[in-house]
Amino acid sequence: MTHQTIGAVPAVGAGGKSFTTQLRIAFSRLAERKSAMFGLIFLILLALLAIFAPLIAPYEADEFTSGVLVGPSWEHPFGIDQIGRDVFSRVILGSRISLSVGFLAVSISLVFGVTLGVLAGYYRGWLDNAFMRLMDVVMAMPYVLLAVLIAAVLGPSLQNGIIAIGIVRIPRFARVARAATIATARLQYVEAARCIGASDKRIILREVMPNILGPLVVYSTLSLGEAILAAAVLSFLGLGAQPPTPEWGAMLQEAQRYLTTAPFLSIFPGLFVFVTVLSFNLLGDGLRDILDPKSRG
Amino acid sequence: MKRVLSTVLSRLLNSLVVLLLLSILVFAFMRAIPGDPVVTMMGGESISQEAIHRLREEMGLNRPYYVQYLSWLGNVAHGDFGQSLQSRDPVLPILVDRLKATAELAILATLLGSIFGVVAGTIAAIRKGSWFDSATMFLTLSGISLPVFWFGMILIVVFSVYFNIFPTGGMVSYSTELTRVTGFALLDSILTLNREAFIDVFSHMVLPAVTLATAPAALIARTTRASVLEVINEDYVNAGLARGLSFPMVVARHVMRNALIPVVTIIGLEIGVYLGGSIVTETLFSWPGLGRHMMQAILANDYPVVQGAIIIYAVIIVFVNLMVDISYGFIDPRVRQ
Amino acid sequence: MIMQTSAAPAAATTQNDEVLEARNVSVSFPVRGHSIWSLNRGREIPAVRAVQGVNLSVRRGEMVGIAGESGCGKSTLARTFVRLQPATGGSVTLSGTPIDNLRALDLREQVQMVFQDPYNSLNPRRTAGTIIMESLVVHNRGTSAERRRLAVQMLERVGLTEAHFDRYPHEFSGGQRQRIAIARALILDPKFLVLDEPTSALDVSVQAKIIALIEDLRRHLRLGCLFISHDLNLIGYLVDRLAVMYLGRIVETGPVERIFANPLHPYTVALMAATPKPVAGAQTDRAPLEGEIPSNVRVPKGCPFHTRCAKRIGEICDTVLPAPRMVDDREVRCHLYNEAPIAPAPNGGLA
Numbered sequence: 001m002t003h004q005t006i007g008a009v010p011a012v013g014a015g016g017k018s019f020t021t022q023l024r025i026a027f028s029r030l031a032e033r034k035s036a037m038f039g040l041i042f043l044i045l046l047a048l049l050a051i052f053a054p055l056i057a058p059y060e061a062d063e064f065t066s067g068v069l070v071g072p073s074w075e076h077p078f079g080i081d082q083i084g085r086d087v088f089s090r091v092i093l094g095s096r097i098s099l100s101v102g103f104l105a106v107s108i109s110l111v112f113g114v115t116l117g118v119l120a121g122y123y124r125g126w127l128d129n130a131f132m133r134l135m136d137v138v139m140a141m142p143y144v145l146l147a148v149l150i151a152a153v154l155g156p157s158l159q160n161g162i163i164a165i166g167i168v169r170i171p172r173f174a175r176v177a178r179a180a181t182i183a184t185a186r187l188q189y190v191e192a193a194r195c196i197g198a199s200d201k202r203i204i205l206r207e208v209m210p211n212i213l214g215p216l217v218v219y220s221t222l223s224l225g226e227a228i229l230a231a232a233v234l235s236f237l238g239l240g241a242q243p244p245t246p247e248w249g250a251m252l253q254e255a256q257r258y259l260t261t262a263p264f265l266s267i268f269p270g271l272f273v274f275v276t277v278l279s280f281n282l283l284g285d286g287l288r289d290i291l292d293p294k295s296r297g
Numbered sequence: 298m299k300r301v302l303s304t305v306l307s308r309l310l311n312s313l314v315v316l317l318l319l320s321i322l323v324f325a326f327m328r329a330i331p332g333d334p335v336v337t338m339m340g341g342e343s344i345s346q347e348a349i350h351r352l353r354e355e356m357g358l359n360r361p362y363y364v365q366y367l368s369w370l371g372n373v374a375h376g377d378f379g380q381s382l383q384s385r386d387p388v389l390p391i392l393v394d395r396l397k398a399t400a401e402l403a404i405l406a407t408l409l410g411s412i413f414g415v416v417a418g419t420i421a422a423i424r425k426g427s428w429f430d431s432a433t434m435f436l437t438l439s440g441i442s443l444p445v446f447w448f449g450m451i452l453i454v455v456f457s458v459y460f461n462i463f464p465t466g467g468m469v470s471y472s473t474e475l476t477r478v479t480g481f482a483l484l485d486s487i488l489t490l491n492r493e494a495f496i497d498v499f500s501h502m503v504l505p506a507v508t509l510a511t512a513p514a515a516l517i518a519r520t521t522r523a524s525v526l527e528v529i530n531e532d533y534v535n536a537g538l539a540r541g542l543s544f545p546m547v548v549a550r551h552v553m554r555n556a557l558i559p560v561v562t563i564i565g566l567e568i569g570v571y572l573g574g575s576i577v578t579e580t581l582f583s584w585p586g587l588g589r590h591m592m593q594a595i596l597a598n599d600y601p602v603v604q605g606a607i608i609i610y611a612v613i614i615v616f617v618n619l620m621v622d623i624s625y626g627f628i629d630p631r632v633r634q
Numbered sequence: 635m636i637m638q639t640s641a642a643p644a645a646a647t648t649q650n651d652e653v654l655e656a657r658n659v660s661v662s663f664p665v666r667g668h669s670i671w672s673l674n675r676g677r678e679i680p681a682v683r684a685v686q687g688v689n690l691s692v693r694r695g696e697m698v699g700i701a702g703e704s705g706c707g708k709s710t711l712a713r714t715f716v717r718l719q720p721a722t723g724g725s726v727t728l729s730g731t732p733i734d735n736l737r738a739l740d741l742r743e744q745v746q747m748v749f750q751d752p753y754n755s756l757n758p759r760r761t762a763g764t765i766i767m768e769s770l771v772v773h774n775r776g777t778s779a780e781r782r783r784l785a786v787q788m789l790e791r792v793g794l795t796e797a798h799f800d801r802y803p804h805e806f807s808g809g810q811r812q813r814i815a816i817a818r819a820l821i822l823d824p825k826f827l828v829l830d831e832p833t834s835a836l837d838v839s840v841q842a843k844i845i846a847l848i849e850d851l852r853r854h855l856r857l858g859c860l861f862i863s864h865d866l867n868l869i870g871y872l873v874d875r876l877a878v879m880y881l882g883r884i885v886e887t888g889p890v891e892r893i894f895a896n897p898l899h900p901y902t903v904a905l906m907a908a909t910p911k912p913v914a915g916a917q918t919d920r921a922p923l924e925g926e927i928p929s930n931v932r933v934p935k936g937c938p939f940h941t942r943c944a945k946r947i948g949e950i951c952d953t954v955l956p957a958p959r960m961v962d963d964r965e966v967r968c969h970l971y972n973e974a975p976i977a978p979a980p981n982g983g984l985a
Contacts, residue, residue, distance in 0.1 A: 137315050140614055142573025152595040188754040195716055196769040197742030229444055233577055236446050237592055252447060263454040270447025278442040
């Protein structure tokens with residue numbers, strides 16, 4: 001019997017490599033991209049910061065120190081805000097909030113979006129049609145507008161902000177899931193699986209899901225950045241986190257009034273938002289490069 | 298031709314359906330906002346239940362929802378968007394006024410963003426691999442990740458506070474006088490040959506416009522770069538070069554026309570982003586536009602104003618998408634078949 | 635359990651009752667994108683009529699072939715037999731019971747399919763052994779040790795070895811993959827096997843071996859096989875009965891030697907003339923095929939072949955669909971044979 005092997009390195013996910021080997025390959029490819037690594041490193045640092053925030057922050061979020069509206073100094077690297085709180089501590093503690101907001105919002109989008117997308121993509125029919133139309137409608141509106149509306153309806157609070165952001169992202173996740181589902185359902189070995197009697201549930205879990213993972217990972221990473229940004233925007237507008245919560249966007253909203261007198265209040269929270277979102281985008285782009293079929297061998 | 302007409306009609310029908318659905322959604326949303334607008338209107342004081350009830354009757358808030366919706370829809374069709382719950386003024390005229398201000402800002406932002414984006418993207422593509430290219434890629438990636446309002450704040454801090462070139466907010470300074478002709482401040486200043494006013498308004502517009510244009514400009518630059526790169530490698534470009542045309546000529550004639558197709562699409566679709574971003578930018582710069590007005594209305598539970606604003610937004614977005622869709626069929630002959 | 639039966643068949647009576655049958659089966663796919671405009675003009679929505687009014691039966695133990703050019707609907711028809719494609723008209727029955735009424739798992743235990751493309755019909759992420767065992771897992775048969783044993787047995791039955799159990803599809807050749815596909819289908823011990831051009835993607839030398847395997851298995855397991863192919867030579871060699879398909883309809887059916895010796899339908903004649911190496915004993919009538927296959931969307935009225943038929947009689951061919959006639963213990967749909975008696979309804983079964 002002849003023994004053939006496909007030459008060249010098999011793409012991630014194909015062939016008979018174990019999961020850990022695939023991970024290692026993926027990671028080494030990722031490491032080649034400096035920008036993505038920068039993003040990853042920063043995010044790891046940020047995560048550590050968030051986890052150990054209470055230990056790192058010298059002051060409490062609402063603790064009053066001496067002085068008001070004092071610029072950066074050794075004791076207070078980011079300055080003191082208008083009520084007398086240490087900005088540095090607030091920014092660090094705010095990292096917890098931002099990261100949790102991001103993860104929670106994306107989780108909502110993920111769970112609902114993927115469910116809807118997979119069902120629509122697998123069963124097709126009128127459900128799929130109606131569903132796609134609806135998603136198109138929702139996606140036509142700018143997400144800021146939508147998030148603002150939903151948050152407005154639900155009432156200004158951090159939880160509602162999370163829900164709003166989560167809901168707004170659902171259509172995009174659904175699309176990604178649906179496209180991957182349709183592509184998988186077309187594969188002949190999936191048809192063969194159905195032929196031997198595999199139930200829909202089995203096919204979805206064992207064939208469709210693994211195929212969605214790649215695009216989902218990429219999209220989730222990018223969405224995390226966008227969610228954190230959206231949360232900041234909502235808080236800035238007064239709809240998300242409410243003061244005195246040390247959320248970065250809320251801090252910027254308070255800083256608005258003191259632009260002329262205390263500009264330093266605006267710089268740091270926003271800088272953190274920026275670099276966080278940038279990191280997620282860099283990482284997501286890098287992941288997309290390695291997981292996207294286009295770059296496969 | 299028939300095929301084109303049928304596509305246009307079906308898209309139009311689609312858009313109308315979308316608008317109708319949106320109007321229902323908006324209506325439902327607004328009714329779902331917690332907080333009784335009547336109480337807000339009355340200043341939140343403790344008023345007798347009768348007074349509240351009477352006021353609700355007067356405003357028709359006690360009728361069943363679908364009746365309210367239909368009568369509202371009918372009014373909208375006639376241009377009557379109701380009255381603001383806060384000021385009792387008719388909604389539509391205010392919104393239109395505000396819309397003009399937003400439009401001015403958006404137009405300036407679009408121009409800035411598109412021109413800048415296209416030029417930067419093209420140069421980056423032509424000089425692929427150069428420092429310019431890398432710098433552009435990095436800047437554009439930052440641009441997409443940038444929190445718009447923060448960037449605006451930085452701009453204010455640098456240019457307004459520190460350098461004192463531009464004002465920090467608003468549309469016109471107190472001292473400037475401007476006669477109202479069309480409602481578009483910049484246009485009016487030109488029409489009335491009011492040089493001071495023109496400079497004044499323009500200087501107020503610069504920072505918000507730049508802020509608003511940043512993210513779209515980044516996206517446009519990226520898209521242009523990718524598109525030009527794609528086209529530049531195609532055979533008909535080499536054919537042009539082989540025929541002896543100089544490189545700039547080839548770029549101008551052949552490359553741009555084809556490369557610009559996806560770019561135009563993006564520019565069109567970015568209108569939505571401008572509208573969304575304008576909410577934040579206007580709030581930051583106190584620019585008297587639709588976005589800021591809507592935000593204030595939301596926080597005050599002023600239904601009619603919010604409804605009206607959303608409808609206006611929706612119509613604009615749907616309309617723009619429709620235009621982009623249709624024009625795409627004309628621009629790109631490949632799609633037309 | 636796979637049993638190596640001897641050549642002697644089991645009691646004939648039970649097996650003669652087992653019939654996989656298509657009764658007046660049609661499959662149409664609506665064409666998208668035209669609905670709104672067509673509705674406005676009162677036209678009916680155009681559809682791709684892939685299969686129309688097909689009557690075909692397979693008995694346990696016999697090999698029935700479906701021949702035709704690409705696009706004639708053979709693959710779609712094949713899929714209706716395994717319920718991978720729902721019939722939009724008529725029904726497929728198994729020993730009289732419509733397969734739609736059977737539980738999925740019951741059906742799958744009786745009818746299985748081998749697909750055309752050996753490269754895509756196996757999951758690249760699973761080993762050969764896992765692929766074969768999956769059939770058993772899905773049907774909840776046996777413990778994992780028993781399943782493994784059966785799978786290895788099956789591997790050997792199709793000409794592979796236990797060493798191949800843990801290899802991945804990309805490590806096999808095309809012919810070997812088809813063997814795995816056959817193993818996967820047969821491990822459930824079905825009574826009927828539908829084979830959709832199983833050797834078309836393989837080299838000629840490999841084809842012969844796979845065909846030999848199929849024939850061997852068929853005899854030993856008393857399988858009722860439906861063999862789809864566009865290769866007349868192959869079909870002539872392999873099958874007992876043949877159905878010739880054109881544009882969604884069966885135009886001629888009957889014992890394969892008789893058809894080859896004396897093709898009745900003009901399309902069959904032309905097909906055989908177009909086949910490079912004529913089968914020994916066949917008559918080649920010089921009636922070449924002209925023109926192109928009409929689209930499946932606007933199926934011509936009347937006889938589907940009238941646009942290209944060299945023996946076209948007249949207007950009747952353009953307007954009236956020929957009824958199936960019995961000529962010479964075969965069924966033909968052609969106006970040339972309008973003298974012959976009408977073929978009996980499907981329930982009677984074919985000879």
